[in-house]
Amino acid sequence: MQRNASQNVDKNYRCDIITIARKELRMKSLTELYKIGRGPSSSHTMGPEKAAKLFAERNKSAISFKAILYGSLAKTGKGHGTDVVLKKTFTKPVDVVFDFENTHLPHPNTMDLFAMDINGKIMDSWRVYSVGGGAIEVEGESSIEPKDVYPHHTFEQIRAYCDQEEISLPQYVVRFEGEEIRSYLAEIWETMKNAIKQGLKASGVLPGGLNTERRAKILYQQRHIDETPQTKENRLVCAYAFAVSEQNAAGEIIATAPTCGSCGILPAVLRYEQETHSFTNDDIIDALCTAGIIGNIVKTNASISGAECGCQAECGTACSMAAAALAQLFGMDFDQIEYSAEVAMEHHLGLTCDPVDGLVQIPCIERNAVAAMRAINAVSLANFLTNSRQISFDAVVETMYQTGKDINVRYRETSGGGLAKSYRHSRLRHTKRTKKK
Secondary structure (H helix, E strand, O other), X not given: OHHHHHHOOOHHHOOOXXXXXXXXXXXXXXXXXXXXXXXXXXXXXXXXXXXXXXXXHHOOOOOEXXXXXXXXXXXXXXXXXXXXXXHHHOOOOEEXXXXXXXXXXXXXXXXXXXXXXXXXXXXXXXXXXXXXXXXXXXXXXXXXXXXXEEOOOOHHHHHXXXXXXXXXXXXHHHHHHOOHHHHHHHHHHHHHHHHHHHHHHOOOEXXXXXXXXXXXXXXXXXXXXXXXXXXXXXXXXXXXXXXXXXXXHOOOEEEOOOOOOXXXXXXXXXXXXXXXXXXXXXXXXXXXXXXXXXXXXXXXXXXXXXXXXOHHHOHHHHHHHHHHHHHHHOOOOHHHHHHHHHHHHHOOOOOOEOOHHHOOOOOHHHHHHHHHHHHHHHHHHHHHHHHHOOOOHHHHHXXXXXXXXXXXXXXXXXXXXXXXXXXXXXXXXXXXXXXXX
């Protein structure tokens, strides 16, 4: 019976994507997790931009270039502006091809780059994987990969080391990154705050054709005379998350945390708590260190790519980072920090990535706001219930990865199912009803 059931699965929607062989697990610098750049997608714009720059530099004598996009890069590349960023980055003519047929891929964000001579013959080629957060891997080119920085890759290992050395997570980061990491994170924090500031000022419709209105300013300004503290918290945190996410959707400058699509969650939570409790910028940098370790653990042991593991890998990770950051701000211990991050991720398990028209707008912007509030709730639970917890953060990260591999490819940043499909149908029905009237 089970065998026959599996044979009846619609072959058109089976996931044929093959995972890249996982390398020895060693964590990179937080500078590879927190990056400053333009939205709307770290995987679809920042990653391809980085690859194009490196490939063009390597082939200065080339007359023209060609880029073939596969998987999620092909299916949502137009909405994310992948072709636009490639044409801007290659200063010479480039032919961008969207290949929707090839599904046997090492990674769902796969791209082939070719350099051509004056006769149109291939001089050089790269196969590139945009693995999330703006990071790339190039097949056969290990020299371009960032160096390992941390000797540990799980929360359990890091905690054991910190206990032995009697140091905190921020101290752990500085020990292996050097004091300069704090200056870098200060720049990240300024970028986050500026994205909130600019996003709260802006109004109008976001580009892309969905006619999505900016709503951060409306949320921020809609104060009520009898507004309760809880309502105010919800309104402001959501306004800040909307502000950053809308800046990202508009192609403005943001900081990945850990991706463009989830960039509003951590800044919203940190900005609100700093205003409410007068935390210093040094406190915030400590929180960014702790959040960075959480994000790095997920990136190293699982994935932060929506195309690989769904939105649980993006907003789920960002929510875990925000929860851990808050726990750090409030002076919680290792158990409470871990539980905060675990709760935040556990309740994002199975979250699909189905951006309408491939744009990082619906449901992405609202999702950032919801996840920001969930991070705050996760810390509240950890404050009361840590001693009763039964699941480790490392276990939920592995679960997220396996869940992501089981999610149908339609729901992994291909815009082939879920809201991306339902939205088109509902809009069509609405148009018909309007015409009848």
